Amino acid sequence: FILIKLGYPPAVAVSITLIYRLMEFWMPMALGALSFLVKVNKLLMRIIPAVLMLCLGVVNIISVLTPAIKERLVFLENFLPIEAITASNYFVLVAGLFLLVTAAFMLKGLKMAWYFAVSLCILSLLGHLSKAIDYEEALFSVFVLIILFSSRKQYYIKHNSKLRSFGIQTTFLSIAGVFIYGCIGFYFLDKRHFEIDFNWLQSIKYTFQNFLMVGSSDLVPNDAFARGFLYSINISGLLSLSFLVYTLIRPYINSEQTTDEELEKANALLLKHGDSSLDYFKTYRDKLLYQDDALEGFIAYRIAGNFAVGLEGPVAAPDDKIALLRSFDKYCYEAGLKSIFYRTSADQLDNYVRLGKKKLFLGQEGVVDLTTFSLEGGSRKSIRNAIKKVSDQGFATKIYNTPVSDGILQRLKSVSDDWLRDTQREEIVFSQGVFIWEELKQQTIITVENKEEKIVAFLNVIPSYVEGESTYDLIRKTADAPNGVIDFIMVALFNYARTAGFKSLNLGFAPLSGLVTPHNFPERSMKFAYEKIRSFSHYKGLRSSKEKFTPVWHDKYLIYSDDYDLLQVPNVLSKVIKP
Structure with a gap:
């Protein structure tokens, strides 16, 4: 407005304003966001894309439900038929609904969910441009795509290949069944239901459109029977496509079992390399055993969700422990799992630090010196x-x-x-x-x-x-x-x-106790809960029942890779302790 008053033509004034806004606000914001994402830890790198996907889904739905800008729509009609514009609205709406679902799977780090997210963003981008030249929504789709590609390494968890094959087969059978049902139905329907005497090509066309929930402006039902027939095809299409999406992005679940031969070998390794009070439980029947043929040792673990929870650490010669941990991490990565280790001793922390892992204080283990106890x-x-x-x-x-x-x-x-x-x-x-x-x-x-x-x-x-x-x-x-x-x-x-x-006797573990100087927010929260919250008071009682024997206390830790893992650890541990 001010530029126009100063004598600038309207087109030049608008261009100057847009360039100013771009340089003064949008570009610094985008660069700041990218810089933040580069430096921020992996917790936000997993959460932000999922939140943006959720927002894009909402934007898609709102964009379809609100009227288009008339001038843009009139301009677009010079290039695209009205049927294509209508179809674009339907595709944007469907993409928005699937974006809301995909956002939840993105939080789990599923690789296939990332591919779906990228596909849906591209579909949203093209849909917004072809339904009413909604470049604002299209730019947001581009921004989400950039964030997705910048965080792609966070999505590595495999899908369930067997379920995927089953889902694809089931979906194709469903599509075939619905198409046969729809084509025959349209072809033999009485003309009074739609005022159309359908031929085979029209039957195939309208079945396909309604299966994808696109619809058609020239297909108007005249009665309840006709509307019910269309709804039956719409619902069948929605259920078939939803089932396909679920089977494609459902995470891989490892269901291996430990063999007697593996247990026998592990027990022999315990006699040779065992050095912990927890080693006895590493060959319990609830454990899976990871062994590398090139190394002499094993890791006992259980699977809960997308996590492989190792008990304490590897049983192996000291020089082989890091190599075995690295091999186990590779196995977990390829299986779509994240590795964490529960109740790791302080003297083993260097091995994990060298692998770039993080630690969280869990509590202490008490050991009584029997030579001096009286x-x-x-x-x-x-x-x-x-x-x-x-x-x-x-x-x-x-x-x-x-x-x-x-x-x-x-x-x-x-x-x-x-x-x-x-x-x-x-x-x-x-x-x-x-x-x-x-x-x-x-x-x-x-x-x-x-x-x-x-x-x-x-x-x-x-x-x-x-x-x-x-x-x-x-x-x-x-x-x-x-x-x-x-x-x-x-x-x-x-x-x-x-x-x-x-010469000594191990009294076992006292959770949360013994934390003198917390080093991060989770440890500060644990210390506060242990000292102030009544529901945690039984941990104090457990500590005092052992303290009366004057044991020497040894710190125990949780080993993990990403801060985001800590949000899921309580639920994961509650699953692995169940028989």
Whole structure:
């Protein structure tokens, strides 16, 4: 307006204004956004494209539902027939609906979803230009395309090839069925329904248009029967195409199982290279085992969603661990999985840092020095009182060596079931065991029994592959067990391990505890929850129950690759601990 008042022709004034806006606002914004995306971590590189896809889907739908600019539409009609313009509106609308769905799959990092997103953006770009020269929406489509290509490396998770083949076959059969239904229907319909006596070419044309939900201006239903016939083709087309999209972008799911031969080889490797208290659980039946023929070692893991969750780290010679981790990462990448490792020791962190991975503090593991442990002194008074109280009530400990009789195992099973029921818990696996009759039969069992030999508490001793260290797995008691029974049985375990020649005993994991100086936002959140939120108070109780034995605490970490992974880790871990 001001430029026109100064004497500039309207076309020149508009051009100057647009160039000014481009240089002063749009270009700096675009360059700033690209610069931000280059530097930002991979969390936003996964989220931003999905959000933009969602926005583009909404833009598409709104653009179709709002009237076009009359001048542009009149200009476009000089080049395209009205049928093509109408079809473009339908394609933009359909693309918008599929964009909303695809955005959700983009968050999962699916490779096929990325291809779909690019295709839908190109379709939106062409559709906006051919339906009413909506260059604003078209430019937004171009911007989304640029973001998609800049973040393409974040989308690597494979699709399910078997389901894809099934989906393609099913879709083609559906298309064939609908086309036969539509063509025959149109051809034999009475003229009064559409005022058209359809020939075969018209039947094929209108079936194809309605299958793709494009419609036609010259196909007007005269009654409810005719409208229902068109709706049946529309709905069949929508369901067929939606099923095809789902089967194409559904993530790959690994369903391998560990063989007896692999377990036998892994157990032999444990005897040779085992060095952790968690190694015993790495050959549990819930685990999958990754082995590289070129390396001597294995990694125990479970799959949940798109994650391969490794337990602690590799069992291998020290010089082979990094190579095995690198090989496992390559396998996961090719299988469309992301690798994370749960409860990794601090002394193993260098291996992961060298591979560019990140760490998150999870808690600490307590180890008691049996060579110095004693019940003497004021700090042990509460333990001595608990032992005396339980002993005065007529309870005593017993040790059952292998093989444990079926009669004892039946009594232990009763205690275990009682404990699960009273505590409202379920068996969990991965980093701990469950009550398996055959396993416990081959382990040393320590029980607490009354004078009538009723078992009120028990624990099972399991192998620790740390030299000179003993540990246990299950520790369970009945509802009527006396107070202090856990301290009572733990001291019995200390005495047993010391008599057996062990120098230390692993007390197990205390989640969230021991975090003194948090280094990032997730760790600060964990520390706050542990200290301030009541629902996390049971972790404090677990820590204090171990702290009374004055153990040496060792830090444990979660190993992951991208910050975005942390959003999914709680759900992933809740799945891998289920039997």
